[in-house]
Amino acid sequence: MKPKFKDKFIGFIDLLGFTSMVDASESNTGRSLAELIILQTILENRDGIDNIRENGPIICPDSEYNQLNLDIQVSQMSDSVLFSSEISPSGVINLINLCWVVVFKLLQEGVLVRGYITRGSLYHDSKTFVGSGFNRAYEFENGSYKKKSSVTAFKMHPDECGTPFVEVDKKITQYIEEQSDPCLKTMFNRFVMEQEDVTGLFPFKKIAHECIVGGSDYDPLDEMRSNDVVRRMLLVLKENIVRYVDAENQQVMRKVNHYLDALNRQLENCDKFDEAIGELDKPIAG
Incomplete structure (x- = not known):
C-alpha cells in the first residue's frame, strides 16, 4: 500500500x-x-x-x-x-x-x-x-x-x-x-x-481522596485512613523526585521545584481534609 x-x-x-x-x-x-x-x-x-x-x-x-x-x-x-x-x-x-x-x-x-x-x-x-x-x-x-x-x-x-x-x-x-x-x-x-x-x-490531579459526607457507607476513620494512603503516596513521590537531584544545580532545581510546590499543595489539602473530617465528627453541643 x-x-x-x-x-x-x-x-x-x-x-x-x-x-x-x-x-x-x-x-x-x-x-x-x-x-x-x-x-x-x-x-x-x-x-x-x-x-x-x-x-x-x-x-x-x-x-x-x-x-x-x-x-x-x-x-x-x-x-x-x-x-x-x-x-x-x-x-x-x-x-x-x-x-x-x-x-x-x-x-x-x-x-x-x-x-x-x-x-x-x-x-x-x-x-x-x-x-x-x-x-x-x-x-x-x-x-x-x-x-x-x-x-x-x-x-x-x-x-x-x-x-x-x-x-x-x-x-x-x-x-x-x-x-x-x-x-x-x-x-x-x-x-x-x-x-x-x-x-x-497535571499528574497530581488524580491523586486525591474524595468522599460523600453522611453517605450510607461514610465512616470518618475509614476516610482518614484513605486520606493517609494518599498522603504517603505524595511523600514517596517527593522523596523519589529529590533522590537523584543535584541540589546545587539551580537549573535542575527550578524544574524540580515545580513538582515539589504542587506536591506540597496536595499535602496541605490532605491536612485540610483531616481537619474537616475532625470538625464534622465532633458531637453537636446540646
Whole structure:
C-alpha cells in the first residue's frame, strides 16, 4: 500500500536529564544501566499500546472511534517517545491517557519530562514517522527554532519557558470543546489543568481522596485512613523526585521545584481534609 500522510493526534515526550543520567551510570555514580533501560521501557508504554491494539479503547470505550485499534502508533528513540492516534473522541482521550501514564510512572521513578500534544499531518508506522505534525510537537518541546522550549505550562515566572510538563495544544482543547461526548470531557478534565490559558497534563490531579459526607457507607476513620494512603503516596513521590537531584544545580532545581510546590499543595489539602473530617465528627453541643 502506498504510504500517505494522515491527520492525527500526536504526543511527543522527552525525558529530562537523560544525558547526565547516562554519564553518571557509566561512571558508576548514578542509576545503573538496568535502571536506565527500565526508564526507557516506561517511556515507550508498550503495555498501554498493546492493550489498545488488542482490546480497543481503554478510556471512554463507548466513545466514537473510526478503527477499533484507534490507529495507535508508538516510536521510542532513546530518551524520547512519539505517540499518534486517529482523529476521534476515543483517539484523543486514549492518546492523552498514554501520555499521562508515562508522566506519572516516570515521576514515581523521580524523573521529570517535558512534551507537547498536538494535531497535525503525520505518516507513522512501526518503523518510521514523518510529517509537519511531528515537527510542530518537537519544535514546541525542544525549541529548535527559538533556541529554547516553548512549553510554558504552569510557569512560576512570567518569562519562564521550558517548564517540566506536557503541554496540550489549543488544537486539542478546541477539538474536545466542540465534542458533545460527556465521558471525553470528564476524563480530559481529570488529566489536565489550565493556567493562564495554557493547558497541560497535571499528574497530581488524580491523586486525591474524595468522599460523600453522611453517605450510607461514610465512616470518618475509614476516610482518614484513605486520606493517609494518599498522603504517603505524595511523600514517596517527593522523596523519589529529590533522590537523584543535584541540589546545587539551580537549573535542575527550578524544574524540580515545580513538582515539589504542587506536591506540597496536595499535602496541605490532605491536612485540610483531616481537619474537616475532625470538625464534622465532633458531637453537636446540646
